[in-house]
Amino acid sequence: MAFMLVVDIMRLASRMIRYTSAFFADLGRRPVLLLCLGILLAWLMAGVPFMRFGVPTGLWGDRTFLLLHGRLFLDWPHIFRTDAVGFPDRLDLLGFPFTDLTERVVQFLTTRLTGDVIVGANVYFVIIVAVNFAAAFCALRSFQIRPWWCLAGAFAFAFIPYFAERSTGHDYLAAYYAAPLAFLILPRIVMAVRNRSPTGMVKDPVTLACCMVIATSGIYYSFFSLLTWGFVGLALATQERDWRYLPAMALPAGVTLAVLVPILAFFVAVTPGDAGFPARTAADQPLYGFRISDVIIGLEPFGVARNALRDYMAIRGKTEGTDAWPGPVLSAFALLAALFGSLLLRRRGPGVRPAYGGLTPTLNAYLVFCMIYCAPFGLGLIFNLLMRPEIRAQNRIAPFFAFAALLVFFRLWQRVVLRLRSRFGRSIGGVIAAVALVVLVLVNSIGSFALFARQQHALQRQPAFATEMTSIRATLAVADSEGLRRILQLPMAAWPEAPTIRGFEPYNHLLPFVFSAPGSSRHWSYGGSRGSENLSHLQLLLKTADSPCALAELSAGYNFDAVLVDRRGYDATELAAWDSRLSAVGARLVSDDPLRRLYRLPKSDCSQPLLLSNRWLSAAAGGELEPLLDRGWCSPEAWGRWGRDKVQRILLPN
Incomplete structure (x- = not known):
């Protein structure tokens, strides 16, 4: 009796496995439904259901750029040039490299539709997660990878450590959907060469659309797309002894450049002469390089080898680039593939055209090339010295590196699945392989669980956040009640990338404007470009603030009616000195909080010479x-x- 019960249970389990496999197989034949399911799972992973859309995921540092653009979008059409900041000059963003147009279009729509800077920024990130996932899913499908594997691969790609890092700064770089689109073109080029019709790529709508999106996704991702096509074309031409791959790869590169170059030319042409943007030098490349030893950082989420990790970070320092490796699983696999991949790949006879499996040696070589090109003092430094130093942050090749690692991984995963099925049977082996793949993907994405919700909670737990928001609201409320329209912000600094002042980040001067009401007629002083005459005159006035009538000139000559002093830029003695100077000219303290002091300037003329x-x-x-x-x-x-x-x-x- 007991034996029969065990047999019945085993039959039931086998039947359930067959039914479940049939269900998933049927769903796998519906890629659109599978894609939608994957996006929902990605949103769940990012913590979207647990977000409070009115709370920012970040506030300071480079996040200020995203919030600034969102605030300017609410002042349409003054989104490139505005006198609301940078008074008595204006903030001029036309000199800023606006090659990442598609990302800004997304943020423009989310901000305008929601009418709120913070809500618009949060919705932007939610959409970017979906777009990154969808681009990776479609690109993996183009390599004829199984639909459910595509879902798993797109999930892993959407949550590489690079995304978690970029979603808190350099936010437009978090939209790295250009990387899988660059790879999506490769099978189409291979087929075009195989069919002896490479020029037909120019008429292919998918290729043209991918090139358009890549060209408008940012200068870094455009450059690395061109680099990827160039390397793959040269590798395939050498491997297959078919040099038609070179002109075939040049076609999408030409289309991309045809879109990118006019965009760059426009912004170069309209860049003001005193834009003040710091020069990029080749000397920066070693600071941003792709360090091979950073693969050890993948152990950090597991609490493994803490002493070794602490010693490593002390040796390494705090320079950028620790996010370049694509998670613990893919990082270990990519490093092993680069070291031993050539021993594991089967040779093909001459004349055999590269299908997905045939592309694996080229992709494996691409992983090695990325390491050599992007390592500190690597080929990237030679490029920067001989060509242009703007592409100095080589670690931003991380999405391309991650996607290539995914493709090689799935090629070898096919062999693992075949071994499991031959060992345990088709059904049981398939289930084991599926469970193992899910576990590997989750382990690789371990740092992104409830990412956005965790970022919000971490920000709200910081006392500095509550203090900052209280100060901003109090300052704006008093400025409204006092009718203040032109506010000088101290300490004075130039836009952009001014160094910190006693630990004060000059970008924080933008926050009162960011949280001000759209359409406000108030003008803020921060935003003047380095080298502008008005900024230099104001700096001179402040340098000679103890001279007769120096501060009176602020209202008489520049029409400032208030001075906003950020305490973080001064010590106690300097704050007391500024209070004495402003009080001496009749300024009235109208707002005082732990971060900021707001003084109302009197209307006064001075008969004495300024100096x-x-x-x-x-x-x-x-x-x-x-x-x-x-x-x-x-x-x-x-x-x-x-x-x-x-x-x-x-x-x-x-």
């Missing part, structure tokens, strides 16, 4: 007063005879 005509001030080449030297200010030596770091004196004009 004596024979007053000398020290200046250095490249310093804040340098822009004044060719605008009526005097120097005892001819301009150009004193170099950087050499201090000189300048005389105020009569």
Whole structure:
């Protein structure tokens, strides 16, 4: 009796496995439904159901750029140039590299439709998760990978550590859907060469659409797409002894450049001469390189080898790039594939065209190339020295590296599945393989569980966040009640990328504007470009604030009616000195909180000269007063005879 019961249970289990397999097989034949299911699972993984859309996932640092653009989108059409910030000049974003247009279009739509900067930014991230997943799913399908494997691979790709890192800064780089689109084109090119019709790629709507999206997804992803096509074309041409791969790969590259170059040319043409953007140099490349030893960081989420990890980070330092490896599983696999992949791959006879499996040696070589190109002092540094230094952050090739690792992984996973099925039978072996794949994907994505919800909770637990938001709201409320329209922000700094001042990040000056009401007529001073004349004059006024009438000139000459002092940029003695100076000219303290002080300036004229005509001030080449030297200010030596770091004196004009 007991034996029969066991037999019945085993039959029931076998029947359930067959029915379940049939159900999943049927769903796998419906890729659209499978894609929708995958997006829902990705949103669940990111913690979207647990988000509060009115709470930011980040506030400071480079996140300010995303919030600034969202706020400008609400002031349509003043989204590129505005005098709401940078007063008495204006903030000019036309000099900023707007090659990441598709990401900004998404944020523009989410912000305009929601009418809120924070909600729009959160919805933007939700959409980006879906787009990254969908692009990876479609690209994997183009390599004829099984639908359920495509879902697993797209899931792993959507949540590589690079995404978690970029979703808290350099937010547009988190939209890396261009990487799988660059690979999606490869099978189509192979088929075109095989069918002896490579020029037909120009008429292929899928290829053209991919090239358009890649060209408008950012200069980094466009560059790495071109680099990927160039390397794969050369590798296939060498491997197959068929040089038609080179012109075939050049076709999508040409289409991409045909879109990208005019965009770059436009922004270069309209860039103001005093835009003030820091120059990029080849010397930055070692700081942003792709460190092979960073693969050990994948052990951190598991609490393994903590002492070794601590020692490693002490050796490595804090430079960028720890997010370049695509998770613990894919990282270990990619490193092993680069080391031993050539021994595991089967040779093919000459003349055999590369299907997906045939592309595996090329993809394996691509992984090695990425490491050599992007390593500190690698081929990327040679490129930066000989060509252009703008592509200095080589770790941003991470999405391309991750997707290539996925393709090689699935090629070898096919062999694992065949072994399991031959050992345990088709049904049981398939179930074991499916469960193992799910476990590997979840382990690889371990750092992204409830990512957005965790980011929000972490931010809300910080006392600095509550203090910041309370200060911003109080400042804006008082500015509204006092009718303040033109506010000078101290400490003064140039836009963009000014160094910190006593630990104060100048980008924080943008936060009151970001949270102000759309359409406000208030003007904020931060946002003036480095080298602009008005900014230099204001810096001079503040440098001579103890002189007669220097601060009075703020209202008389520049029409400022308030001064906002951020406490984080000064020590107690400096704050007291500024309070004394402002009180001496009749300024009234109207708001005081732990972060900011807001003073209302009186309307006053001063009959005394701002400075004596024979007053000398020290200046250095490249310093804040340098822009004044060719605008009526005097120097005892001819301009150009004193170099950087050499201090000189300048005389105020009569």
